[in-house]
Amino acid sequence: xxxxxxxxxxxxxxxxxxxxxxxxxxxxxxxxxxxxxxxxxxxxxxxxxxxxxxxxxxxxxxxxxxxxxxxxxxxxxxxxxxxxxxxxxxxxxxxxxxxxxxxxxxxxxxxxxxxxxxxxxxxxxxxxxxxxxxxxxxxxxxxxxxxxxxxxxxxxxxxxxxxxxxxxxxxxxxxxxxxxxxxxxxxxxxxxxxxxxxxxxxxxxxxxxxxxxxxxxxxxxxxxxxxxxxxxxxxxxxxxxxx
Amino acid sequence: xxxxxxxxxxxxxxxxxxxxxxxxxxxxxxxxxxxxxxxxxxxxxxxxxxxxxxxxxxxxxxxxxxxxxxxxxxxxxxxxxxxxxxxxxxxxxxxxxxxxxxxxxxxxxxxxxxxxxxxxxxxxxxxxxxxxxxxxxxxxxxxxxxxxxxxxxxxxxxxxxxxxxxxxxxxxxxxxxxxxxxxxxxxxxxxxxxxxxxxxxxxxxxxxxxxxxxxxxxxxxxxxxxxxxxxxxxxxxxxxxxx
Numbered sequence: 001x002x003x004x005x006x007x008x009x010x011x012x013x014x015x016x017x018x019x020x021x022x023x024x025x026x027x028x029x030x031x032x033x034x035x036x037x038x039x040x041x042x043x044x045x046x047x048x049x050x051x052x053x054x055x056x057x058x059x060x061x062x063x064x065x066x067x068x069x070x071x072x073x074x075x076x077x078x079x080x081x082x083x084x085x086x087x088x089x090x091x092x093x094x095x096x097x098x099x100x101x102x103x104x105x106x107x108x109x110x111x112x113x114x115x116x117x118x119x120x121x122x123x124x125x126x127x128x129x130x131x132x133x134x135x136x137x138x139x140x141x142x143x144x145x146x147x148x149x150x151x152x153x154x155x156x157x158x159x160x161x162x163x164x165x166x167x168x169x170x171x172x173x174x175x176x177x178x179x180x181x182x183x184x185x186x187x188x189x190x191x192x193x194x195x196x197x198x199x200x201x202x203x204x205x206x207x208x209x210x211x212x213x214x215x216x217x218x219x220x221x222x223x224x225x226x227x228x229x230x231x232x233x234x235x236x237x238x239x240x241x242x243x
Numbered sequence: 244x245x246x247x248x249x250x251x252x253x254x255x256x257x258x259x260x261x262x263x264x265x266x267x268x269x270x271x272x273x274x275x276x277x278x279x280x281x282x283x284x285x286x287x288x289x290x291x292x293x294x295x296x297x298x299x300x301x302x303x304x305x306x307x308x309x310x311x312x313x314x315x316x317x318x319x320x321x322x323x324x325x326x327x328x329x330x331x332x333x334x335x336x337x338x339x340x341x342x343x344x345x346x347x348x349x350x351x352x353x354x355x356x357x358x359x360x361x362x363x364x365x366x367x368x369x370x371x372x373x374x375x376x377x378x379x380x381x382x383x384x385x386x387x388x389x390x391x392x393x394x395x396x397x398x399x400x401x402x403x404x405x406x407x408x409x410x411x412x413x414x415x416x417x418x419x420x421x422x423x424x425x426x427x428x429x430x431x432x433x434x435x436x437x438x439x440x441x442x443x444x445x446x447x448x449x450x451x452x453x454x455x456x457x458x459x460x461x462x463x464x465x466x467x468x469x470x471x472x473x474x475x476x477x478x479x480x481x482x483x484x485x486x
Contacts, residue, residue: 153396157425161470162477174480182400210485218483227404229476234405237417237468240461242453 001189002033002050002150005179006116007172008128008140010165012200012207013118016176017048018184020191034195035060037076037119040205044119045076045085046197050149051113051133052104055096059113062092082119082127089115090135097133114149119199126201148179154186155179169198169207177212177222194219244432245276245293245393248402248419249359251371251383254412255443255450256361259419260291261427263434277438278303280319280362283448287362288319288328289440293392294356294376295347298339302356305335325362325370332358333378340376357392362442369444391422397429398422412441412450420455420465437462 004017017033031053037045049056066073067088079085093113101111111133118128118140128140130147140147142165148156158178167175173196183190198208212219247260260276274296280288292299309316310331322328336356344354354376361371361383373390374380383390385408391399401421410418416439426433441451455462 153429154400156429157397157400158473158477160428161473170482171477173483174477177483178477178480185403186396186399208485216483218481218485221481222483225480226476229479230401230473231405233469233472233476234401234414234417234421236472237421238461238464239413240416240420240459240465242451242461 001187003152003155003180003183003187003190004033004048004050004116004149005146005155005159005176006046006048006118006128006140007146007163007167007176008118008126008165009145009167009169009172010201011169012198012203013046013126013128014169014172014176015046015048015116015118015195015197016180017195018180018190019193019195020189021053022189025188028189028191030191030193032195034197036197036206036209038206039077041122042204043077043121044199044204044206045082045117045121046119046199047089048116048149049113050115052109052111055093055100055111055113056115058096058100059089059092059115062095063088067091067095079121081121081124082117082129085119085121086117086129086131086137089117089131090137093131093133094135097135116147116149120202120204122204126199151183151187151190155183158182169200173198174222177219178226181223181226244430246395246398246423246426246430246433247276247291247293247359247392248389248398248422249289249291249361249371249383250389250406250410250415250419251361251369251408252388252410252412252415253408253444255441255446256289256369256371257412257415257419258289258291258359258361258438258440258442259423260438261423261433262436262438263432264296265432268431271432271434273434273436275438277440279440279449279452281449282320284365285447286320286364287442287447287449288325288360288364289362289442290332291359291392292356293358295352295354298343298354298356299358301339301343302332302335302358305338306331310334310338322364324364324367325360325372328362328364329360329372329374329380332360332374333380336374336376337378340378359390359392363445363447365447369442394426394430394433398426401425412443416441417465420462421469424466424469
């Protein structure tokens with residue numbers, strides 16, 4: 001399983017992904033689910049993947065080569081805008097589906113993949129998309145400024161209640177880590193280390209890229225303090241008077 | 244969909260269930276998913292059901308009649324202990340499966356049902372079980388003092404972090420309502436009103452039974468305050484120093 005969360009805030013973008021993959025409970029491995037393409041001053045594109053690892057690795061491999069859109073050939077390093085970048089990802093997904101979909105279906109394996117892609121290209125505003133297995137996609141908006149991939153339910157309530165487009169990047173880092181921690185506790189197939197990337201609007205270079213493991217002091221402090229902060233929060237609630 | 248939570252604490256039992264059922268998004272109805280059997284001074288048994296409504300109503304109807312266990316015929320009103328009460332529920336599930344399972348399978352409808360049953364019968368300790376669709380069951384223990392039925396993921400992190408066997412009933416009421424509120428916000432097919440039942444250890448009568456709707460002042464206060472309490476809690480967390 002996988003849990004990834006991407007936030008598109010006025011201040012910038014925050015991406016957080018776990019690294020665990022599994023096939024059953026006894027075939028566990030660590031794979032980076034995040035890819036960063038950075039030409040400082042010109043473009044930053046971040047991708048995060050969830051779903052069947054053979055499919056998502058196939059897509060990432062396909063994206064190394066040129067893909068034709070509207071009669072022109074592009075890669076993520078050359079594409080002139082993020083809308084086309086999302087279309088490239090969709091096209092790569094469709095290529096993999098065309099190659100592997102029937103064989104997977106014969107083995108009753110569903111074609112599961114979803115990919116978040118966000119960033120900024122010079123001359124364009126910052127954008128964030130979520131691409132589905134069928135290659136179609138949606139874009140994050142001010143109303144819904146975050147996307148979750150994979151095992152999303154455990155970590156959703158805290159995001160639903162707190163995140164707005166005006167959440168700061170510093171707040172969003174904490175929220176993403178809390179959301180991830182809730183998921184790590186409840187689903188063993190989501191696991192450390194984590195990959196975190198921050199992008200600040202209009203900077204056209206990665207603001208922070210960090211691998212976070214269980215001994216990371218910043219993450220440890222959040223994990224340890226969040227439990228007691230939650231307990232204090234619920235103790236502060238009024239007791240219903242139904243006697 | 245459904246969300247029910249049952250807690251077995253040293254102080255007593257807490258049961259909370261939503262009332263929404265749906266078949267698709269445009270066939271929504273309200274059904275009570277909780278049944279209370281009370282002979283004050285002798286027994287209190289509370290059942291909550293999740294899954295296919297035709298199945299769970301079939302089970303509840305079957306439980307109105309005598310069911311044979313080990314050569315004797317019992318109902319929930321006569322059974323001498325809660326272990327046998329859970330077995331009665333399992334037997335009723337198997338009767339419904341024998342009657343309807345093949346027809347449901349022909350329509351590719353899976354036989355989905357799970358039932359929480361808890362309470363106390365004179366001369367016996369308080370117990371809580373969760374009965375699966377196959378009619379087998381597990382019992383809540385000090386290590387895992389709560390069961391969730393139905394749409395459990397959104398409301399699980401708060402329970403995982405806070406509930407122990409020594410949680411008080413008053414605390415557990417608030418926690419169950421917070422857990423339910425997180426689920427209500429994230430899944431439209433879980434809906435108000437709620438049914439709440441409290442049982443205090445060794446009292447052999449229901450401690451509190453209440454239907455809670457959106458205008459319930461106690462529940463409203465918790466819903467309104469929890470959002471701001473969560474925001475305050477996350478703001479109190481230390482910012483990771485990764486610069």
